[in-house]
Amino acid sequence: MSQTALIERAEKVFVGGSNGEFRLPPEANLVVTHGDGAMIYDASGREYVDFLLGSGPMILGHGHPEVVTAVTRQVARGTTFMALNEPAIRLAERVVDASPCGEKVRLVITGSESIQFALRAARAFTGRDRCLRFEGGWHGVSDSALHGARTLDPGDYPDTLPDGGGIPRNWSADMLAAPFNDVGRATEIVERHHGELAAIVIEPLQRCILPRPGFFEAMRALCDRHGIVLIFDEIVTGFRMAWGGAQERYGVTADLAAYGKTISGGYPLAAMCGRSDVMDVMNGWRPADDPKRVIASGTFNGYPVGAVAGLATLDVLERPGTYKRLFAMGDRVTREITAMGERLSVPLLVGGEGPVLQVLFTSEKEIVDYGSMFRADKQKAYVFGVEMIKRGLFVSPYEKIYLSLVHTDGHVDRLLETAEEVLRDVIAKMD
Ligand SMILES: Cc1ncc(COP(=O)(O)O)c(C=O)c1O
Structure with a gap:
């Protein structure tokens, strides 16, 4: 059955077409057929590198x-x-x-x-x-x-x-x-x-x-x-x-x-x-x-x-190297996205640390409480997430990026290359 037909069926049986607060706009909506390691696949046959990880549980990837x-x-x-x-x-x-x-x-x-x-x-x-x-x-x-x-x-x-x-x-x-x-x-x-x-x-x-x-x-x-x-x-x-x-x-x-x-x-x-x-x-x-x-x-x-x-x-x-690897990945993502923001003149901060990160579009120097987080531009964050999904990177348009032990340097390269493209071609032009 086609993805479009499945989404139509979902809209008939689920209020708002979704099972909760996580919902995607029509241009990025998808129905997952399966996951394998760091990847998930949708009913149209597209693949995505999964940086949502089921909202966190899949720290070893899918089907470990x-x-x-x-x-x-x-x-x-x-x-x-x-x-x-x-x-x-x-x-x-x-x-x-x-x-x-x-x-x-x-x-x-x-x-x-x-x-x-x-x-x-x-x-x-x-x-x-x-x-x-x-x-x-x-x-x-x-x-x-x-x-x-x-x-x-x-x-x-x-x-x-x-x-x-x-x-x-x-x-x-x-x-x-x-x-x-x-x-x-x-x-x-x-x-x-x-x-x-x-x-x-x-x-x-x-x-x-x-x-x-x-x-x-x-x-x-x-x-x-x-x-x-x-x-x-x-x-x-x-x-x-x-x-x-x-x-x-x-x-x-x-x-x-x-x-x-x-x-x-x-x-x-x-x-x-x-x-x-x-x-x-x-x-x-x-x-x-x-x-x-x-x-x-x-x-x-x-x-x-x-x-x-x-x-x-x-x-x-519990095996040696787990947290070193997760934090090394997180440090790289933080460093490189922060540098992109400066290079492209897009005011942003990468919140979180290690395997839990979030890109916040803000001119504040530091996010210390909900007030400072709330003032960040939610519309830009949403568009950033949706555009990432459209390009094959599965992230939450509302929330965090989760890193896992099955993400390779190659997956992180894709995340960063795509983030740069979205920041340059979409976000930088939003103001
Ligand atoms: C910090 C925190 N506490 C509690 C919960 C609730 O957990 P659950 O969704 O399994 O009920 C979540 C879920 O996202 C969470 O992130």
Whole structure:
């Protein structure tokens, strides 16, 4: 069936023709037939170098032989049991081993669930209801996490609003927000509300914004001073920025951490882990009437197919040279796109670092918080992404570029050559 016919069918059955927020305009829309290593293919027979990586999970590329072997073997042995199973135990052990805060683990299915359960655990453990997050960070789609993910009127900190329809407005009272990297603002809010605060939740590489030196240390100290639970959302950064994730890379240990994407090997699986005393609120042996008892259950929790895929992925990531290679690639992309911007007089910044990057069209010298990121030209970023896709480079027109272990220097050459063409022929002419 032709790609055009498939897109028409998708438009009939999916609202807006897509399955979520990721959607492409007609001139770049496509239906993926399959992926192989660093490449994906569409129903018209076109190939693309994949720099979206399924929004991050495919850090070993598509159909990695070790993942395929592990999954195929597991599928024949049973796909879900509810009960304890060996792959789940082995994966939990690896998380404990790698995560600086990992003492106990709960395996779940989506990143959104892992953050939701982490917030719930912090609330139950402290007996407090409110949490502090940083404006513009993304913590998934639970009703709590969808307060303050979008920009606020700067004067209104720490108040948040629901980020979309259908989210109870009165829940806003329990999610406060501060600007990322602003120690002063966050300290002032915590000092004012500490008796009510259960958690500070941080996306350590907030979208593509790096933490300023001392920011995480200050949040750690505030949590220690006031008995607040520090939650790191490592769903993007876990096992990607370093074996020990953002906690290792930026040198601060959280109380709870959430994992997803990388740890899943491309299958539905996520995890939360952390201090035994906090995690113990999820202990299923607690009496049902214990007010601290947190329900964090799910039919597919401990999903063995996802667990073997995750284990196979971690086996590959653990080999020497992984992070050196990912960061060398990232440094090259950052350096060369920055130089292109200067050469072509297109004001831009490359945010992020290592295998997580984002091209922002802005004249600002540094992106430090959501306000400065929000001021970047979103229309140019969108056109840049769409034009890249039209030229066979699959990137998100909304978000990050992800680098993987199967991207070769040749793939990066193509990314850079195409970026230069798009910047020169399209973006430079937009003003
Ligand atoms: C930092 C972060 N947290 C949470 C999530 C939610 O994970 P999921 O989409 O698996 O629910 C995402 C997803 O993009 C994410 O990037």
